[in-house]
Amino acid sequence: MTAASPKVVLAGCAKLPEGDGDEAEAVTALRELGVAAEWARWDDPHVDFTAADLVVLRSTWDYPDRRTEFLDWCDSVPGLCNPAQVARWNTDKTYLIDLARAGVPIVPTELLPPGTAPHWPGTEFVLKPAVGVGSIGAARFAVKSVEAARSHLDNLHRGGHTVLAQPYQSAVDSEGETALVFLGGVFSHAFTKGAMLAGNEVDGTGLFVSERLGVATPDPARRKLAEDTLDAAAELLRLRRSDLLYARVDLVRADDGRPALLELELTEPSLGFRHAEPAAALRFASAVRARLGG
Template sequence: MSPTSDPATRERSRVALVTCDLFPDLWEDDLPLRDVLLSRGAEVDVLGWDDTEADWAAYDVAVIRSPWDYVARRDSFVSWAHSVARLLNPADVLEWNTDKRYLAELANAGLPVTPTDFVAPGDSWTPPSDGEWVVKPTVSAGSQDTGRYLLPAQQALAEAHVARLAAAGRTAMIQPYLSAVDEQGETALIFLPDTGGVLSFSHAIRKGAMLTGPDEGAIDPGSERIDPRSPTEAERATAERVLEAVPGGAGRLLYARVDLIPGPDGAPLLVELELTEPSLFLKEGGDAATRRLAEAILARI
């Protein structure tokens, strides 16, 4: 073992956990991660991504955790990410993943993605004739600016939602509401590096339905029902296929979360691939998941 890799002879590792002003002391689910890193002898600072006083070059690694205010300032957030040399996940991944138009790329690659239409500012949109549909912006977090509409009864509201996003210079995305979420929930599969550094399945949770109605008809993020879940073989296989399609390869990732809901035929469909700032549900994953993530962070130094 070289002197620089021996904990007894090298300086303490410096880790920045990246958050925002909304959660200056971290989102509660990340507190166990901080504590394990501290117990391993690392110096840990919690910093807002837009902290103008932060010296990012002074850290061995900066780990994105809860910068959930970036949505209104995505360009600034992406620019900041590219300025941080040792950032996890990497800046180019964040740039790709913070605009949900990546779903079109994955669909074009043959992956089972929830059918999605994108309506950019200036585009015309003809609403579907019937059914339940979800309207949301391509840049969002925590169900912000998201609504669920029953057509044709709520067509005017859906059209107004799309128009409101366009007026703000935002691209809208329209997806069928996957009704299986009401009874079966959404399965979130969390992937973390194993002891060999290979990104692999860690644990999964069930999330209850979030959307309740038009406009911003969603329950508050964090208030949905969360339970541990064992994914099916089909869900595991789908999630692994999705990760294989990540630009640059999944081997660069510190973490990934793949959110799936059964489609009309019962087969899992990708709702979102969370590579930027997802909750990793470490409490539901238990001590083993938290230790696994902490060791993976230290192994990158």
């Protein structure tokens, strides 16, 4: 560590230039470790991101409609975490197919590029855009709601989206999702996310659907799957796990009773610090400092 305080920029967006409040304790922890941390919009033309020692992707949640621009910006930032190659792969949910081919058990997923029609499942199902954040554009449909589903699919296709079709896993209604957070490749903490319901409201920013979150203690099967998922992703990306400053592995219990991967968040996930013990924010700050070489 040099005598001058290293500079870390947390990247937000125009509607959430300082995030949604989840990182408040982490920013305090960074400053207590002698790391100057400040927020900036990723698309602010007045900020020289190349001058920062580290730029951490956080609430950059307006990129789905500007993904090419966002990825070009990622490529231009040398100290980006997670790296630009990770953002390019992980901001399109078709990465799930890569992980399935690598042996990771995922929620069954059918890809529907514009111009294609699904094999409508005989159970409740979910349609979601392959490029999207915060469950925006995702919808859950009953078996008899094919017409409504077709209309939703057509709307997403007209917007140029490839769409994921997935059978809804019924255990989510009672258990929700389990999000396991890794910092520097090491498990840190976990939290639950409530079921996606038809009545869920979009946050006032319009960037994400409001969720019910809570503390979680994942069982060994979920811990193992999360570890296996992170290993598989690192191998696909030709990185070490420790190269990933943060990762969030979202799991559900599939209808066969075993855990399955719903999403792997490596670009800009909420890390749930408000639903973890205070030491989680300290672990994040320590992982950042380690990345800085201190």
